Amino acid sequence: MSFKEYTDSSGNYYQLSEAKGSPITIFVHGVGLDNTMWYPQKKFFSDKPVLFYDLINHGQSIGGFKELSFEIYSNQLLNLINELQLEKINLVGFSIGALIAQHFTEKFYKKINKLVLIGSVFKRSYEQIEIVQKRYNQALKGSNITIDSINRWFSENYLKKNPQVYNFFYNLLEKKNDQNFLPAYKIFVDSDRYPINYRNFKMPTLIMTGENEVGSTPLMSERMSREINNSDLYIIKNTKHGATIEQADIVNKKINKFLF
Numbered sequence: 001m002s003f004k005e006y007t008d009s010s011g012n013y014y015q016l017s018e019a020k021g022s023p024i025t026i027f028v029h030g031v032g033l034d035n036t037m038w039y040p041q042k043k044f045f046s047d048k049p050v051l052f053y054d055l056i057n058h059g060q061s062i063g064g065f066k067e068l069s070f071e072i073y074s075n076q077l078l079n080l081i082n083e084l085q086l087e088k089i090n091l092v093g094f095s096i097g098a099l100i101a102q103h104f105t106e107k108f109y110k111k112i113n114k115l116v117l118i119g120s121v122f123k124r125s126y127e128q129i130e131i132v133q134k135r136y137n138q139a140l141k142g143s144n145i146t147i148d149s150i151n152r153w154f155s156e157n158y159l160k161k162n163p164q165v166y167n168f169f170y171n172l173l174e175k176k177n178d179q180n181f182l183p184a185y186k187i188f189v190d191s192d193r194y195p196i197n198y199r200n201f202k203m204p205t206l207i208m209t210g211e212n213e214v215g216s217t218p219l220m221s222e223r224m225s226r227e228i229n230n231s232d233l234y235i236i237k238n239t240k241h242g243a244t245i246e247q248a249d250i251v252n253k254k255i256n257k258f259l260f
Helices: 035-044 070-085 096-107 128-142 144-154 154-159 163-174 178-190 216-225 247-259
Strands: 001-008 013-017 024-028 048-051 090-092 112-118 207-212 231-236
Touching: 013 035, 024 035, 024 096, 024 154, 024 216, 035 048, 035 247, 070 096, 090 096, 096 112, 096 163, 096 178, 112 247, 128 178, 144 154, 154 163, 207 216, 207 247, 216 231, 231 247
Parallel strands: 024 048, 024 090, 090 112, 112 207, 207 231
Antiparallel strands: 001 013, 013 048
């Protein structure tokens, strides 16, 4: 089954499967990436009602925002949902997409049927914030952080055996526009300044992260799971931040069992 391409009235690009049914499952990608990062999920879930979109300042969606916020990203998703006249959705977020999913759910919890959070940061320590702040400062000064990012996301052996994955993410990260990327990266860096109230997170929630993840650690996911009622925790063995790619089969089966 194939996907159709659309641009909504606000200039936001998305791909929607032709599969019928509800609720539709919406996937939210990571910072500096776009909807194409979900290529294993597009293949696996092509016969399900799924939607993949590009965040503002990413991919083929509207860009040029010099300042961004979780409110802006939540409103982008809300406008898309309203335009498609969707009453409830399943929401799958990765990295900054997982943070956007949480901020959206905090405010619009009645629209969420089930929630999946992959590789999310949660209450980072001062040292952890300092590390990501340093990377942001390097990017701000014009330093190239692409290779460092890929090596943090994937295990060395996996990249050796799958050079096409390295090339895919290298090309994707290299084509990003820094004027668009840096405002989005900044809100990821500063995300701990915007705590989330989980009081209304009563929908079934699946929290996943890589066993060897250094930025969105298993401990963060464990702590988040304790905060969110009705949540299940799954640590993905032998993988880092790029779990949706490196362990796609496991991740896809977990999501499929949870959502469908």
